[in-house]
Amino acid sequence: MANNKKILITYASGTGSTEKLAQVIAEGMRKVKGIEVDVKRARNVKPDDAVSFNGYAIGSHSATEYMEGEIKNLFEELYQRKEKVSGKPLLLFTTGQGRQAAALASLEKLADVLNPQFIKPGLAVKGMPGEADKANALEMGEKLADAVHKLKSNYIVA
Numbered sequence: 440m441a442n443n444k445k446i447l448i449t450y451a452s453g454t455g456s457t458e459k460l461a462q463v464i465a466e467g468m469r470k471v472k473g474i475e476v477d478v479k480r481a482r483n484v485k486p487d488d489a490v491s492f493n494g495y496a497i498g499s500h501s502a503t504e505y506m507e508g509e510i511k512n513l514f515e516e517l518y519q520r521k522e523k524v525s526g527k528p529l530l531l532f533t534t535g536q537g538r539q540a541a542a543l544a545s546l547e548k549l550a551d552v553l554n555p556q557f558i559k560p561g562l563a564v565k566g567m568p569g570e571a572d573k574a575n576a577l578e579m580g581e582k583l584a585d586a587v588h589k590l591k592s593n594y595i596v597a
């Protein structure tokens with residue numbers, strides 16, 4: 440619908456754990472009325488399209504204590520358009536095999552320059568999300584969608 444607000448969930452995933460987490464976050468978002476959700480691999484996101492969304496969830500699997508390269512590339516593209524994403528709600532998520540919190544910290548540091556409205560805590564999940572992780576992801580997805588729903592304008596320009 441024309442007045443719906445749109446959220447982009449984008450992620451990097453090699454073996455499916457982070458993709459699964461993205462899908463559960465999307466399910467949480469869809470509980471909120473008036474919210475549309477697009478779920479896309481980061482390499483398929485066009486930066487000029489990305490800035491038209493009202494909120495974001497961005498996630499990566501851990502790769503040598505950091506985020507995957509395609510996510511870093513996306514942040515670099517968004518940085519060049521930062522006045523169009525500044526102030527918008529953002530949830531970050533990672534998976535890993537024990538050091539997922541380090542990857543989450545790397546995401547937070549990079550995202551901070553975009554001046555987002557961070558939806559915290561971000562999600563750092565070990566491997567494939569289990570039942571407790573899924574419950575948490577549903578809740579955080581809904582929390583992000585609520586924040587987007589409450590935004591007055593289509594986007595806030597800092």
Ligand SMILES: Cc1cc2nc3c(=O)[nH]c(=O)nc-3n(C[C@H](O)[C@H](O)[C@H](O)COP(=O)(O)O)c2cc1C
Binds near residue numbers: 451456566
């Ligand atoms: C090249 C490579 C580097 C990795 N580096 C880390 C790491 O530094 N810390 C960690 O906890 N897990 C690391 N992992 C494990 C993955 O992040 C983890 O299995 C993750 O849940 C996989 O997510 P995916 O199924 O979405 O690809 C690494 C995996 C690969 C393939």
